[in-house]
Structure formats: C-alpha cells, structure tokens
Amino acid sequence: EDQVTQSPEALRLQEGESSSLNCSYTVSGLRGLFWYRQDPGKGPEFLFTLYSAGEEKEKERLKATLTKKESFLHITAPKPEDSATYLCAVQATSGGSYIPTFGRGTSLIVHP
Amino acid sequence: DTAVSQTPKYLVTQMGNDKSIKCEQNLGHDTMYWYKQDSKKFLKIMFSYNNKELIINETVPNRFSPKSPDKAHLNLHINSLELGDSAVYFCASSQSPESNEQFFGPGTRLTVL
Numbered sequence: 588e589d590q591v592t593q594s595p596e597a598l599r600l601q602e603g604e605s606s607s608l609n610c611s612y613t614v615s616g617l618r619g620l621f622w623y624r625q626d627p628g629k630g631p632e633f634l635f636t637l638y639s640a641g642e643e644k645e646k647e648r649l650k651a652t653l654t655k656k657e658s659f660l661h662i663t664a665p666k667p668e669d670s671a672t673y674l675c676a677v678q679a680t681s682g683g684s685y686i687p688t689f690g691r692g693t694s695l696i697v698h699p
Numbered sequence: 700d701t702a703v704s705q706t707p708k709y710l711v712t713q714m715g716n717d718k719s720i721k722c723e724q725n726l727g728h729d730t731m732y733w734y735k736q737d738s739k740k741f742l743k744i745m746f747s748y749n750n751k752e753l754i755i756n757e758t759v760p761n762r763f764s765p766k767s768p769d770k771a772h773l774n775l776h777i778n779s780l781e782l783g784d785s786a787v788y789f790c791a792s793s794q795s796p797e798s799n800e801q802f803f804g805p806g807t808r809l810t811v812l
Contacts, residue, residue, distance in 0.1 A: 674742065685755075694740075
C-alpha cells in the first residue's frame with residue numbers, strides 16, 4: 588500500500604527564516620509526486636509535480652526536490668503570505684490507475 | 700470566473716437524512732473527482748469520472764452515489780447520513796486521468812448532527 592508521511596506536522600517560522608518541509612513516501616512504482624498548497628477554508632492549489640530522483644522545480648520562494656525516498660519543499664526567506672498547509676501526494680504506476688495518495692500535510696505559519 | 704464550483708458551501712443535517720452536493724467545472728476538463736477531507740486534514744479520494752464514466756471507486760460505503768450527467772458536472776448523493784460522514788468534501792477536475800495537476804473546488808463542509 589502506498590504511504591506518504593509529512594513532517595513536521597506544524598512549523599512556525601519568523602519572516603525571512605528559511606526552512607524545509609519533508610515528504611517521505613513508499614510506493615510500488617512512482618509515477619509522480621505532487622505538492623499542493625491549501626489555505627484555510629479553501630481547496631488545495633497545485634504547486635509542483637516531480638517525476639524522478641534528482642529533479643527540482645522552483646516557484647518564487649519555493650523549491651521542491653525529489654530523491655528515491657523523499658521530497659523536500661524548501662522555503663527561502665518566507666513571508667507571512669506563505670502561511671498555509673502544504674500537502675504532498677504520490678501517484679503510483681501500478682494497475683493502470685492513477686489514484687493519488689496524500690499525506691496529512693504540514694501547517695506552516697510565518698510570523699511577521 | 701470560478702473554475703470549479705461546489706454547492707452548497709455548508710451543509711448541516713440530521714443523522715439518517717439524504718443530501719446531495721453539486722459540482723461544476725468550466726475548464727473543459729474530461730476528468731472529475733470527489734475527495735473527503737477529515738478533521739485531521741487527511742485528504743482521501745473517493746471517486747473519479749472520466750467522460751461521464753466511473754474510473755475510480757475507492758472503498759466508500761454504498762450510501763455514497765456519484766452521478767455525472769455530463770463532463771462538466773459531478774454530483775454526490777449521500778443516503779442515510781451518519782455522524783462519521785461529517786467532513787469537508789472537495790470536488791476536483793483535471794484534463795485527463797493521467798494529468799498531474801488537479802483543480803480543486805472550495806469544498807462543502809458537511810456536519811451531521
């Protein structure tokens with residue numbers, strides 16, 4: 588069974604204090620790993636897809652990286668508007684289906 | 700313009716009642732989904748339709764019945780509501796089942812009393 592574990596559950600940062608969120612996964616055959624951002628009371632918003640180990644993607648202050656066992660979401664010099672829950676999900680290749688498995692998310696609060 | 704919309708946003712009802720949630724997308728996507736997010740923010744897929752055809756049906760009680768009248772709409776009907784059904788239900792869409800990017804609606808918060 589595919590599993591996704593995110594850590595930490597919650598993270599508080601001061602504005603400008605860079606940090607990383609972790610997503611560890613076990614999957615039979617990785618088709619893709621996704622990062623989403625979810626603001627309170629809203630639906631998740633897509634950020635990145637990573638397909639293979641060594642791949643990196645960037646968007647503003649966010650950078651996602653992937654190894655064979657985990658992904659990191661690096662946040663450089665965060666601002667209060669980066670406060671949100673960040674969700675990681677994997678999609679396996681087995682069985683011809685495309686069922687995403689989500690982690691429980693990391694709740695990030697950035698203080699001004 | 701709203702890409703994926705859901706109605707209602709809030710739904711409060713008694714145990715045993717039957718209720719429906721509606722979803723519409725104006726993105727021209729072929730694939731639509733229903734997810735359930737529990738109080739601990741765990742997001743789990745329930746159903747997926749591609750071109751009005753059911754392609755994903757996870758272990759969901761048969762009290763839950765999705766219906767897709769056309770590619771742009773996916774509704775969720777729930778019979779005999781139970782306390783454990785209380786959650787936020789999200790509709791989402793993507794260009795195809797293989798697409799990596801899913802667009803989520805704002806969610807429907809269901810509270811069963």
